Amino acid sequence: MEIFLFQFLNFDIMRQAWPIIFGGAQMTLLLCLAVIPLGLAGGLVVATGSISHSRALRLVTKAYVDFFRAVPPLVLLIVIYSGLPFAGIRMTPFTAVCIAFLLNASSFYGEIFRAGIESVGKGQWEAARSTGLTWVQTYRHVVLPQASRNVLPDLVSNTVEVIKLTSIASVVSFTELLYAADMARSVTYNTSPIVLAAFLYLIVLWPIVRLVSRLEHRLGH
Amino acid sequence: MTGLERFQDAFLKPELIARYWPDILSGIAVTLEIAVAVVITGLALGLALAVIRSYRSRLANAPIIVFVDMFRALPPLVAILIVYFGLPNLGINISGFAVLWLVLSLVLAAFAEEIFWSGIVSVRKGQWEAARSTGLTHWQTMTSVILPQAIRICVPPLTNRTIAVTKNTALGTVIGVGEIMNQGTSAMSLSGNATPLMMAAVAYVVIFVPVVALGSWIERRFAWKRA
Amino acid sequence: MSALLDVRGLRKSFGTTEILRGIDFSVAARELVFIIGPSGSGKSTMLRCCNRLEEPTAGQVVVDGVDLMAPGTDINAMRRQIGMVFQAFNLYPHMTALGNVTLALRKVLGKSREEAEAIGLAALDRVGLKEKAPSYPSELSGGQQQRVAIARALALEPKIMLFDEPTSALDPELVGAVLGVMRDLKAAGMTMVVVSHEMRFARDAADRIVFMADGEILEQGTPAEIFGDPQHPRTRDFVGELSR
Secondary structure: OHHHHHHHOOHHHHHHHHHHHHHHHHHHHHHHHHHHHHHHHHHHHHHHHHOOOOHHHHHHHHHHHHHHHHOOHHHHHHHHHHHHHHHOOOOOHHHHHHHHHHHHHHHHHHHHHHHHHHHOOHHHHHHHHHOOOOHHHHHHHHHHHHHHHHOHHHHHHHHHHHHHHHHHHHHHOOOOHHHHHHHHHHHHOOOHHHHHHHHHHHHHHHHHHHHHHHHHHHHOO | OOHHHHHHHHHOOHHHHHHHHHHHHHHHHHHHHHHHHHHHHHHHHHHHHHHHHHOOOHHHHHHHHHHHHHHHHOOHHHHHHHHHHHHHHOOOOOOHHHHHHHHHHHHHHHHHHHHHHHHHHHOOHHHHHHHHHOOOOHHHHHHHHHHHHHHHHHHHHHHHHHHHHHHHHHHHHHHOOOOHHHHHHHHHHHHOOOHHHHHHHHHHHHHHHHHHHHHHHHHHHHHHHHO | OOEEEEEEEEEEEEOOEEEEEEEEEEEEOOOEEEEEOOOOOOHHHHHHHOOOOOOOOEEEEEEOOEEOOOOOOOHHHHHOOEEEEOOOOOOOOOOOHHHHHHHHHHHOOOOOHHHHHHHHHHHHHHOOOHHHOOOOHHHOOHHHHHHHHHHHHHOOOOOEEEEEOOOOOOOHHHHHHHHHHHHHHHHOOOEEEEEOOOHHHHHHHOOEEEEEEOOEEEEEEOHHHHHHOOOOHHHHHHHHHHHO
């Protein structure tokens, strides 16, 4: 038990590692502030494409969604960060992460938005258009607000997944929370810094996970 | 050299494809092995926890709920690193393969428990009462009456979650498990060329695109049947 | 004559609300007892306490000499001797009519599939639905579903059957067939306790009527006594309301 506490809940080491871990946490926050809006915006574009009247555009978005939902995000990230330089395209870890997350998250958010849009009845479109609203006005002011509300639990739950996923940025040496914690671990030969990082993830995400199961149990089934 | 040739030279060099495809193939085997092992243990554990939860004993439920919430909230890579680097410090030696299998199984079990549980509670109370009134035990009611109805509801979300968790097998590369990504990146640094990395990426696409397509097909089919 | 069902001092509370405030009543073998009363009077709760689907807060429930509340009692073994029929039928939607009827035969009594199916078909025959054996509940009318549910209880050869508003969820034209099955059971000597609003059936078929209100039994007697000459003012109000 003592050795367990020493290795996993060593408060001395946690205190020493705190500045670097806190710095990492701030970078994770920054990363989230960049990739969540990117993913949501990309998802809206994808969803709009998938309900388009153009068959070609629908096929393209379907291929895009199927492809980027299938590729593990870590694979995507490594291809972008370590593969593209062979084509003379170099970028910072931050840019690489943003691009990888845009591609990955937009396809998941896109599918969620699409399901939401399809859940809004045809009557809503017809009613709005009959009052003289344009397609874009109908989409924006009538359909999307209802669509997002209908799929709110899925949107929140996917956002939790995106936040968790930011931890893979550590693999391309972006100094976010997990990277900082792992650095502290390799210096101290002690697992406590990663446990501390885990606590930080849990403090933020646990309440959201609870909320999501509540929302799902209330709205679903 | 034209642009296309230069591209081919960097990303699809035939002699490198020839040299490294056995490595990638062995990576595919490892990825599939882990994926199958994770799906079996993860779903079985998730189902077992949901059934235990149905007995509604406060003593058993509190730890189950904490476990489920924790593994739904924690990034899998964080859990992988804690187990991979932590256990040896306790004198427990465990392979990267075993760590990946253990952590991903726990993650899948957490999500699966939640899905099975919401399926179980969605079966109407009268079904329990009817079965219990004919003398069936809790266990018999669960296995013969409740689960056959619950599992139908669970299939679409379960399929999608299972796919998501098996995609995480790529995280094994971080702790040196010889799966596809690991084979691809080490061959890339050996050869100084991106061809093996592209081969690895293609392998993932070939494996997972049909799986994801199957997942959305199942989702639509079941949604239609319920309506 | 010893009672087949004997309820003594039965109390049931949900939180601070007392639903049953001390019920004493007994049912003799081959008797058909009808329980009537305004909604919210605790009729269904009392019935559900008789096989411990509802856990009584206090009191005693004795079925065929066995105390259901005693620690050593195998409640599952007792429940198969106490048939129950529900308002919402509660058939298993993923099983055929025959599957519904045979499940407990196989799982509780450990009968082989062939044996269980023979018994099950006989039970379906008794409710006039032998030819519906391979049908799923969704393919049956409400009345047919309720008769399958009766067959499900009947197949276990219960000593007593509890009916919890068995016709309330049915369209009026489907009620007759279910009541017909209950009449046949009565003729065959089945002991039955029925919570129902079918007053005509109560008048015709019941041996005894029990009037409940506010978690208590206020009055009981033959149909002629209760409907013809009710003693308690609440009973008079209730019966008067019905005949108006």
